Amino acid sequence: xxxxxxxxxxxxxxxxxxxxxxxxxxxxxxxxxxxxxxxxxxxxxxxxxxxxxxxxxxxxxxxxxxxxxxxxxxxxxxxxxxxxxxxxxxxxxxxxxxxxxxxxxxxxxxxxxxxxxxxxxxxxxxxxxxxxxxxxxxxxxxxxxxxxxxxxxxxxxxxxxxxxxxxxxxxxxxxxxxxxxxxxxxxxxxxxxxxxxxxxxxxxxxxxxxxxxxxxxxxxxxxxxxxxxxxxxxxxxxxxxxxxxxxxxxxxxxxxxxxxxxxxxxxxxxxxxxxxxxxxxxxxxxxxxxxxxxxxxxxxxxxxxxxxxxxxxxxxxxxxxxxxxxxxxxxxxxxxxxxxxxxxxxxxxxxxxxxxxxxxxxxxxxxxxxxxxxxxxxxxxxxxxxxxxxxxxxxxxxxxxxxxxxxxxxxxxxxxxxxxxxxxxxxxxxxxxxxxxxxxxxxxxxxxxxxxxxxxxxxxxxxxxxxxxxxxxxxxxxxxxxxxxxxxxxxxxxxxxxxxxxxxxxxxxxxxxxxxxxxxxxxxxxxxxxxxxxxxxxxxxxxxxxxxxxxxxxxxxxxxxxxxxxxxxxxxxxxxxxxxxxxxxxxxxxxxx
Ligand SMILES: CC(=O)N[C@H]1[C@@H](OP(=O)(O)O)O[C@H](CO)[C@@H](O)[C@@H]1O
Ligand SMILES: [Mg+2]
Numbered sequence: 001x002x003x004x005x006x007x008x009x010x011x012x013x014x015x016x017x018x019x020x021x022x023x024x025x026x027x028x029x030x031x032x033x034x035x036x037x038x039x040x041x042x043x044x045x046x047x048x049x050x051x052x053x054x055x056x057x058x059x060x061x062x063x064x065x066x067x068x069x070x071x072x073x074x075x076x077x078x079x080x081x082x083x084x085x086x087x088x089x090x091x092x093x094x095x096x097x098x099x100x101x102x103x104x105x106x107x108x109x110x111x112x113x114x115x116x117x118x119x120x121x122x123x124x125x126x127x128x129x130x131x132x133x134x135x136x137x138x139x140x141x142x143x144x145x146x147x148x149x150x151x152x153x154x155x156x157x158x159x160x161x162x163x164x165x166x167x168x169x170x171x172x173x174x175x176x177x178x179x180x181x182x183x184x185x186x187x188x189x190x191x192x193x194x195x196x197x198x199x200x201x202x203x204x205x206x207x208x209x210x211x212x213x214x215x216x217x218x219x220x221x222x223x224x225x226x227x228x229x230x231x232x233x234x235x236x237x238x239x240x241x242x243x244x245x246x247x248x249x250x251x252x253x254x255x256x257x258x259x260x261x262x263x264x265x266x267x268x269x270x271x272x273x274x275x276x277x278x279x280x281x282x283x284x285x286x287x288x289x290x291x292x293x294x295x296x297x298x299x300x301x302x303x304x305x306x307x308x309x310x311x312x313x314x315x316x317x318x319x320x321x322x323x324x325x326x327x328x329x330x331x332x333x334x335x336x337x338x339x340x341x342x343x344x345x346x347x348x349x350x351x352x353x354x355x356x357x358x359x360x361x362x363x364x365x366x367x368x369x370x371x372x373x374x375x376x377x378x379x380x381x382x383x384x385x386x387x388x389x390x391x392x393x394x395x396x397x398x399x400x401x402x403x404x405x406x407x408x409x410x411x412x413x414x415x416x417x418x419x420x421x422x423x424x425x426x427x428x429x430x431x432x433x434x435x436x437x438x439x440x441x442x443x444x445x446x447x448x449x450x451x452x453x454x455x456x457x458x459x460x461x462x463x464x465x466x467x468x469x470x471x472x473x474x475x476x477x478x479x480x481x482x483x484x485x486x487x488x489x490x491x492x493x494x495x496x497x498x499x500x501x502x503x504x505x506x507x508x509x510x511x512x513x514x515x516x517x518x519x520x521x522x523x524x525x526x527x528x529x530x531x532x533x534x535x536x537x538x539x540x541x542x543x544x545x546x547x548x549x550x551x552x553x554x555x556x557x558x559x560x561x562x563x564x565x566x567x568x569x570x571x572x573x574x575x576x577x578x579x580x581x582x583x584x585x586x587x588x589x590x591x592x593x
């Protein structure tokens with residue numbers, strides 16, 4: 001590392017001293033802590049993002065948000081070149097940088113130039129080289145993260161990279177966001193030549209969308225985002241079968257809970273642009289309420305109650321709730337009696353609605369004899385063990401391929417990318433539909449052919465609908481705004497009310513509990529977290545309990561975001577699900593307490 005670079009990092013890092021005794025970890029949602037201790041972490045993530053940008057020679061994103069956490073928390077995560085989550089290989093490096101105890105240590109950990117030299121020497125003297133385990137651990141991580149051939153192209157100083165680092169910065173509405181964004185900016189610009197662009201207050205999915213668009217060389221401003229969503233939405237509206245534009249016994253109105261966060265205000269902008277939907281936004285950041293306090297998708301889904309500002313006056317109206325950074329979405333309807341539980345339409349049911357619609361379009365496309373043997377697009381569904389068993393049964397009965405991954409969007413997203421069309425959702429409402437590049441190309445060719453041969457045919461409309469869905473639904477991450485628009489247009493297409501939609505299947509009663517244990521990492525699971533392999537004996541004990549219940553299913557796993565072991569149980573009645581969950585929670589306590 002040259003002297004100018006060294007002094008730049010030393011000088012800027014002295015403004016962001018690491019708090020004593022705090023150790024942070026880059027989890028499923030990046031770094032998330034009380035906002036008051038985060039500035040050095042965010043500054044260092046800025047450095048990491050610039051290094052990631054140099055390594056990938058692409059635009060990288062940094063989002064300052066703590067999603068559905070309380071307003072005094074904040075967090076930071078990196079968006080990779082494809083708009084997805086930071087590559088898992090780099091997570092340990094994020095931890096090393098964020099936890100480096102001093103500026104000198106930080107300097108060593110950011111020393112790409114040094115790494116290149118070591119790497120280069122190893123390559124040149126491979127018969128003499130030291131075993132990799134003798135290389136300092138931060139360097140080993142870099143080696144794992146970066147292909148050797150790639151490194152060899154560069155000299156020992158990062159100033160020789162062909163394209164300077166470029167980072168897009170975004171934040172949600174938290175009061176701590178502005179200062180933390182400034183910390184991120186200073187981190188980025190402490191790498192020579194790196195450029196940070198402040199994109200302002202955004203939803204998390206907007207920032208991810210912009211990063212993906214920039215790297216694909218397409219228009220990437222917030223206005224472009226709104227235009228792409230509204231144009232593809234209008235296209236889908238125009239393709240609704242005639243005579244299908246009225247809901248089945250339901251008025252047109254949608255009321256959205258914005259969690260007092262960023263999503264409400266952004267939805268208002270979309271709403272104005274669209275001018276065709278009847279949407280009322282409550283709990284917008286412009287209102288009085290506190291972010292995520294008795295509002296938002298996480299609260300509604302976990303507590304199964306209506307958010308603040310909603311009550312029996314809304315009975316019969318279609319309602320939806322976004323989380324604090326608008327990457328989660330659930331629907332619900334409020335009962336006429338004030339203390340009855342709400343009808344929750346969760347991520348599993350949004351997934352099912354999308355699957356029914358996509359499957360219908362694919363069947364229109366496949367109807368034509370001439371393509372039967374040419375290409376059969378593969379539709380794949382991805383869920384986690386938290387998906388309600390009734391949803392999985394429903395999807396399998398439709399003949400769909402259902403896959404399971406561990407909890408965490410990065411796993412679901414990765415699996416969904418294996419298909420021509422991959423639909424993934426967590427029960428909590430985070431999910432999207434991925435279209436492979438080859439499938440999009442195939443669709444474009446096919447819709448062109450159909451428009452010259454059989455214009456106006458169902459097959460042509462199906463191809464156009466699928467193309468519009470691929471533009472409407474965020475291809476980078478789950479996005480509550482594009483999710484709302486897709487749900488709304490599919491309900492119109494089907495002529496379904498929220499009640500009809502909710503009747504697709506009936507959820508099995510379920511219960512989630514948290515158990516505090518001495519060390520949650522002593523629970524090790526396998527098979528997409530459905531089986532405990534350590535401590536020995538715990539899974540057998542869970543099995544013995546679970547078989548006592550009709551339709552019983554139960555699993556435990558250590559949380560990735562809280563210091564607890566989570567217990568999930570399902571059974572044919574609520575009482576049985578509660579009892580099963582409580583018994584298994586006791587077992588967890590006995591084995592690990
Ligand atoms: C049961 C549950 O809802 N788990 C959530 C929660 O993860 P845990 O690892 O369970 O703490 O936060 C993750 C990040 O937001 C989200 O992806 C996941 O679905
Ligand atoms: Mg969120």
